Amino acid sequence: MAGAAVLGRLTWRAADVVGVATETPRVKTIAFDVDGWPGHLPGQHVDVRLTAEDGYQAQRSYSIASAPDGARIELTVERLDDGEVSPYLTDELRPGDEIELRGPVGGYFVWEPSRGGPLLLVAGGSGVVPLMAMVRRRAALGSDVDTRLLFSSRAWDDVIYRDELEGLNGDGLRVHHALTRSQPPGWSGYARRVDAEMLAEVGPAPSERPQIYVCGPTPFVEAVAEALVELGHEPLRIKTERFGPTGG
Amino acid sequence: MPPIISRGFKGRRRDDAPPDRVPPGQYVTNDFPVLSAGPTPHTPLDQWDFAIVGEVDELHRWTWEELRALPSESVTVDIHCVTKWSKLDTAWEGVSIDTLLDGIETSAEYAVAFCDGGYTTNLPLEDLTGGKAWVSFGYGGEPLEPEHGGPARLLVPHLYFWKSAKWVRGLRLTTADEPGFWEQNGYHLYGDPWREQRYWGD
Ligand SMILES: Cc1cc2nc3c(=O)[nH]c(=O)nc-3n(C[C@H](O)[C@H](O)[C@H](O)COP(=O)(O)OP(=O)(O)OC[C@H]3O[C@@H](n4cnc5c(N)ncnc54)[C@H](O)[C@@H]3O)c2cc1C
Numbered sequence: 001m002a003g004a005a006v007l008g009r010l011t012w013r014a015a016d017v018v019g020v021a022t023e024t025p026r027v028k029t030i031a032f033d034v035d036g037w038p039g040h041l042p043g044q045h046v047d048v049r050l051t052a053e054d055g056y057q058a059q060r061s062y063s064i065a066s067a068p069d070g071a072r073i074e075l076t077v078e079r080l081d082d083g084e085v086s087p088y089l090t091d092e093l094r095p096g097d098e099i100e101l102r103g104p105v106g107g108y109f110v111w112e113p114s115r116g117g118p119l120l121l122v123a124g125g126s127g128v129v130p131l132m133a134m135v136r137r138r139a140a141l142g143s144d145v146d147t148r149l150l151f152s153s154r155a156w157d158d159v160i161y162r163d164e165l166e167g168l169n170g171d172g173l174r175v176h177h178a179l180t181r182s183q184p185p186g187w188s189g190y191a192r193r194v195d196a197e198m199l200a201e202v203g204p205a206p207s208e209r210p211q212i213y214v215c216g217p218t219p220f221v222e223a224v225a226e227a228l229v230e231l232g233h234e235p236l237r238i239k240t241e242r243f244g245p246t247g248g
Numbered sequence: 249m250p251p252i253i254s255r256g257f258k259g260r261r262r263d264d265a266p267p268d269r270v271p272p273g274q275y276v277t278n279d280f281p282v283l284s285a286g287p288t289p290h291t292p293l294d295q296w297d298f299a300i301v302g303e304v305d306e307l308h309r310w311t312w313e314e315l316r317a318l319p320s321e322s323v324t325v326d327i328h329c330v331t332k333w334s335k336l337d338t339a340w341e342g343v344s345i346d347t348l349l350d351g352i353e354t355s356a357e358y359a360v361a362f363c364d365g366g367y368t369t370n371l372p373l374e375d376l377t378g379g380k381a382w383v384s385f386g387y388g389g390e391p392l393e394p395e396h397g398g399p400a401r402l403l404v405p406h407l408y409f410w411k412s413a414k415w416v417r418g419l420r421l422t423t424a425d426e427p428g429f430w431e432q433n434g435y436h437l438y439g440d441p442w443r444e445q446r447y448w449g450d
């Protein structure tokens with residue numbers, strides 16, 4: 001693909017923590033200034049590397065949440081209680097800390113407003129992160145590409161970027177929430193897991209040939225991609241990214 | 249640049265993970281995570297075949313039943329995914345690529361594995377031969393699940409696991425190394441986990 005030559009080697013870079021924000025009780029957004037950051041496309045991720053005093057290292061991948069913005073990138077991390085890396089990122093990092101990361105990685109699960117639409121984004125939990133980079137980029141460029149975001153969370157308090165998404169709703173972007181475990185009083189949105197009927201209602205129809213991006217835990221992505229194929233969407237238009245593990 | 253120490257980071261060592269079996273930057277998991285770029289394809293077995301095409305004397309093709317009638321092998325290997333997990337002692341059943349290539353004349357030095365769903369991955373032919381690679385249809389004593397590449401996937405455990413193409417339908421033998429799907433999208437052309445060849449330029 002074009003870009004091979006310019007991308008070059010992905011070296012580890014020092015990233016300074018410049019801000020930590022609470023998104024939900026389990027999710028934080030950490031902003032970094034990255035030395036020599038080459039820029040990124042919405043949907044790409046970085047690898048983060050932590051090193052202990054004795055040299056032990058652990059690496060994990062995290063999607064970039066922010067739209068391209070100079071040397072600044074934001075990661076949004078969900079805390080897994082028994083996790084090795086995510087609790088460190090959400091609980092320990094403070095402005096002034098420095099960690100290592102490299103990227104951007106991935107040339108497939110990406111979207112730019114110049115690629116047009118219509119666009120269907122389907123997110124489960126923290127799977128919203130790379131899709132948010134697309135939504136933010138779209139807003140930053142004043143694009144009016146027809147975009148539907150169907151976002152599944154457990155409860156209203158677990159909805160990542162909730163207020164920002166409320167604010168962005170409109171101008172060709174429609175945000176639909178599905179709350180699978182509990183709903184606030186008077187809830188008029190979806191109150192079940194994403195299924196084929198919901199995807200058909202949210203649209204766009206297969207005949208409009210939307211570009212589709214699905215991201216979340218593996219079982220979520222499997223179920224959604226399967227339902228989309230069942231509805232008649234072309235498999236090659238459905239791009240998936242799986243964050244989580246799975247049994248079996 | 250020497251690594252930056254992460255204040256207060258201890259990490260969770262796995263004393264049970266023998267270091268000579270876990271490549272750099274990897275951690276051991278008991279799960280079996282999934283990495284795919286699109287929906288899981290479901291090809292009925294009566295429409296399934298495996299073909300060897302490209303730089304060959306003639307097309308070679310096996311139906312599902314023909315493939316299953318070939319001698320198969322049980323192998324227990326460690327696998328290493330580029331997304332950082334490694335899984336030790338995974339048990340597979342499959343037909344060795346040596347068995348499929350037996351008697352085929354070719355001047356090719358590379359192969360592109362092609363798959364349902366349109367995915368491809370490239371490998372040097374010598375990484376597919378010599379008892380190093382299989383077309384695998386059994387995992388843990390059960391038929392391979394679609395999510396993990398069933399009915400059949402390539403198994404090339406000495407390279408990062410994206411080279412073990414899921415839903416594989418054949419090999420195209422080539423004289424030049426042609427980047428496959430992930431390889432065109434930022435991932436390394438060869439993918440040796442012990443040299444940590446994850447991305448372009450590694
Ligand atoms: C391309 C890519 C992009 C990613 N982007 C993000 C992102 O933007 N934000 C984010 O929070 N995470 C993201 N992840 C997941 C992230 O890389 C880690 O897997 C996650 O943070 C867990 O790491 P850990 O060290 O805390 O847990 P580990 O120590 O690896 O695992 C602890 C336990 O949690 C389980 N587990 C691991 N991952 C998950 C999961 N995602 N959901 C539920 N259980 C899990 C494990 O099976 C294990 O039992 C991404 C993964 C990939 C491959």
